[in-house]
Amino acid sequence: MSIEHPTKLVPRAPEPERPKRDWRALAVRVGFVILLIVIWQIVASAKIVPPYLFPGPMKVGAVLAEKVQYDIDLLKKAINSNTPPQPEQPSLAISILKSMGRMGIGYGSSVIGGLILGVLLARSWILKQTVGTVILSLQSLPSICWLPFALIWFGIDDKAILAVVILGAMFSIAISTEGAIRNIPPIYLKVGRTLGARNFTLAKDILFFAALPELFGGLKVGWTFAWRSLMAAELVRPDSLGVGQLLDSGRQYNDMPLMLVAVFTILTIGITVDLLVFGRIEKSIRLRWGLER
Amino acid sequence: MEINFNNVSKSFVRKRNGQEERFVALRPTTFTVRSGEFFSIIGPSGCGKSTLLNLLAGLETADQGSVEVDGRRVDHPGSDRTVVFQEHGLMPWMTVSRNVEYGLKLKGIGAQERRETAMQYLRMVHLSRFADALPHQLSGGMRQRVAIARSLALQPSVLLMDEPFSALDAQTRDLLHDELQRIWAETKTTIVFVTHNIREAAYLSDRILTMTGPPGGIKRIVNVPFAHPRAKSSPELSTFTAELHQEIKDEVDRVAMQELDADWNPLTSPKRPPRDVVAPGEGI
Numbered sequence: 086m087s088i089e090h091p092t093k094l095v096p097r098a099p100e101p102e103r104p105k106r107d108w109r110a111l112a113v114r115v116g117f118v119i120l121l122i123v124i125w126q127i128v129a130s131a132k133i134v135p136p137y138l139f140p141g142p143m144k145v146g147a148v149l150a151e152k153v154q155y156d157i158d159l160l161k162k163a164i165n166s167n168t169p170p171q172p173e174q175p176s177l178a179i180s181i182l183k184s185m186g187r188m189g190i191g192y193g194s195s196v197i198g199g200l201i202l203g204v205l206l207a208r209s210w211i212l213k214q215t216v217g218t219v220i221l222s223l224q225s226l227p228s229i230c231w232l233p234f235a236l237i238w239f240g241i242d243d244k245a246i247l248a249v250v251i252l253g254a255m256f257s258i259a260i261s262t263e264g265a266i267r268n269i270p271p272i273y274l275k276v277g278r279t280l281g282a283r284n285f286t287l288a289k290d291i292l293f294f295a296a297l298p299e300l301f302g303g304l305k306v307g308w309t310f311a312w313r314s315l316m317a318a319e320l321v322r323p324d325s326l327g328v329g330q331l332l333d334s335g336r337q338y339n340d341m342p343l344m345l346v347a348v349f350t351i352l353t354i355g356i357t358v359d360l361l362v363f364g365r366i367e368k369s370i371r372l373r374w375g376l377e378r
Numbered sequence: 379m380e381i382n383f384n385n386v387s388k389s390f391v392r393k394r395n396g397q398e399e400r401f402v403a404l405r406p407t408t409f410t411v412r413s414g415e416f417f418s419i420i421g422p423s424g425c426g427k428s429t430l431l432n433l434l435a436g437l438e439t440a441d442q443g444s445v446e447v448d449g450r451r452v453d454h455p456g457s458d459r460t461v462v463f464q465e466h467g468l469m470p471w472m473t474v475s476r477n478v479e480y481g482l483k484l485k486g487i488g489a490q491e492r493r494e495t496a497m498q499y500l501r502m503v504h505l506s507r508f509a510d511a512l513p514h515q516l517s518g519g520m521r522q523r524v525a526i527a528r529s530l531a532l533q534p535s536v537l538l539m540d541e542p543f544s545a546l547d548a549q550t551r552d553l554l555h556d557e558l559q560r561i562w563a564e565t566k567t568t569i570v571f572v573t574h575n576i577r578e579a580a581y582l583s584d585r586i587l588t589m590t591g592p593p594g595g596i597k598r599i600v601n602v603p604f605a606h607p608r609a610k611s612s613p614e615l616s617t618f619t620a621e622l623h624q625e626i627k628d629e630v631d632r633v634a635m636q637e638l639d640a641d642w643n644p645l646t647s648p649k650r651p652p653r654d655v656v657a658p659g660e661g662i
């Protein structure tokens with residue numbers, strides 16, 4: 086061929102860049118939280134409201150330390166005597182384990198059920214019109230409203246709480262999964278087919294990944310739903326032993342610092358999972374897919 | 379390798395004003411593409427160019443008639459007829475190299491050989507340096523070149539291209555024209571090329587199929603009487619392009635008049651944007 090190719094004219098792709106940590110933003114955020122805590126302490130120290138109604142951060146911190154110490158002692162005793170720990174008062178660690186265990190089972194089942202249901206809704210017109218419509222309407226019912234039913238059906242049992250969690254998260258995951266599948270750009274389907282992918286291979290290699298960013302967004306929202314449902318259920322149901330119940334036992338003992346410790350625990354778990362687990366994975370998917378830089 | 383369209387027609391069912399109606403996208407069509415030929419298809423928007431290409435790709439099935447490649451009837455998509463679409467359609471989660479390798483993987487070719495083949499075709503489009511980059515790190519023109527490499531790596535008996543360069547800027551397009559010319563000469567692959575750009579068709583093709591419609595159908599096949607490689611600026615090519623342009627423009631005007639007449643009925647559709655006059659059915 087006589088046509089010279091001007092290779093030098095070919096534009097260079099930018100080097101894959103690592104997202105830099107924004108230290109300034111981090112400093113501002115942390116600084117603001119510290120400021121809030123300081124103001125909180127000042128207001129509490131002014132004793133405008135009696136301390137048992139509005140304890141300061143120092144008091145809450147002390148109770149938190151007490152709780153942590155109590156759990157450490159409990160663990161030591163359990164190890165020395167080789168028996169399961171027997172707490173005489175609400176234990177922070179056991180509450181967290183209990184709640185996370187329920188999340189594992191409840192959210193795990195919601196993910197499996199929701200994904201399957203979502204795929205079926207996306208594939209079957211008749212299911213979408215029938216089951217899909219029912220699911221969509223049930224979505225507007227706050228999942229805690231299921232608790233009275235669940236209590237009658239399953240009794241005072243973990244199953245009742247799990248039912249509320251699953252009903253809270255599964256439908257939401259199913260609906261977002263269906264949406265993610267419907268929103269797959271048709272070009273990937275055409276490209277996949279012309280490259281020779283068919284049926285299951287097409288679904289597993291192409292459709293799944295094409296839907297993944299939106300799919301994962303749905304799973305993240307599902308986690309939030311599950312977590313909120315769990316807290317509501319634990320709060321309402323006595324003897325549930327979870328973090329939600331820790332909050333309610335604070336109320337029973339009129340122990341405002343304990344209630345605040347429970348709230349911070351709930352917040353911490355929420356933030357950790359939401360931002361550090363789901364947020365990170367979501368971010369790395371979006372970076373890889375080129376949806377953000 | 380020869381492509382035969384024998385009396386092929388295609389219609390779609392679509393909704394208009396809430397009523398389902400059968401819409402003819404391609405009237406019975408017969409023509410032949412020769413082995414190793416650069417064959418372009420031009421015609422007004424909505425005349426069934428993509429439909430024709432999709433039938434050949436096996437992405438659509440004909441209502442009647444048969445499409446044959448090398449004497450074998452086309453009834454499903456296959457890696458012997460790969461397609462480069464207007465949108466590059468690169469899988470964003472795969473590296474450039476993985477994108478090119480994917481079709482080979484489906485063919486059961488081992489990792490080592492796959493990678494080598496991919497590199498060979500990436501070199502052909504001058505992108506071997508970007509083998510491990512992600513698609514979103516490339517420019518539009520580079521992505522389209524990867525899509526070309528991906529299609530060629532499967533060594534198809536025919537490469538189908540549906541307006542592959544129309545989303546690119548003029549400079550990049552010029553560059554890719556030359557690159558495609560060179561690749562075509564190197565690989566001797568038969569290319570069926572759909573475009574709106576008459577100059578592009580005249581510059582690249584051996585023969586050009588002009589279409590009319592809608593309802594879509596073929597008008598005639600034009601020989602491009604110049605040897606390859608051609609100079610884009612040659613006066614002969616310009617004259618040839620201008621004549622072809624006039625022919626297509628007459629066709630577009632005729633269709634527009636018809637559509638306008640049909641639209642004059644205030645009962646069916648009182649007001650439609652002028653764009654729709656030229657591109658009926660778009661956006662349905």
Ligand SMILES: Nc1ncnc2c1ncn2[C@@H]1O[C@H](COP(=O)(O)OP(=O)(O)OP(=O)(O)O)[C@@H](O)[C@H]1O
Nearest residue numbers: 390392403422423424425426427428429658659660
């Ligand atoms: N899947 C489909 N369902 C219904 N109608 C369709 C479908 N695909 C194409 N059509 C119709 O068939 C006609 C021909 O479409 P086609 O895409 O082949 O046109 P085209 O010549 O490629 O147009 P353009 O130049 O705008 O790409 C159009 O009127 C279009 O609306």
Ligand SMILES: [Mg+2]
Nearest residue numbers: 427428429540
């Ligand atoms: Mg088209």
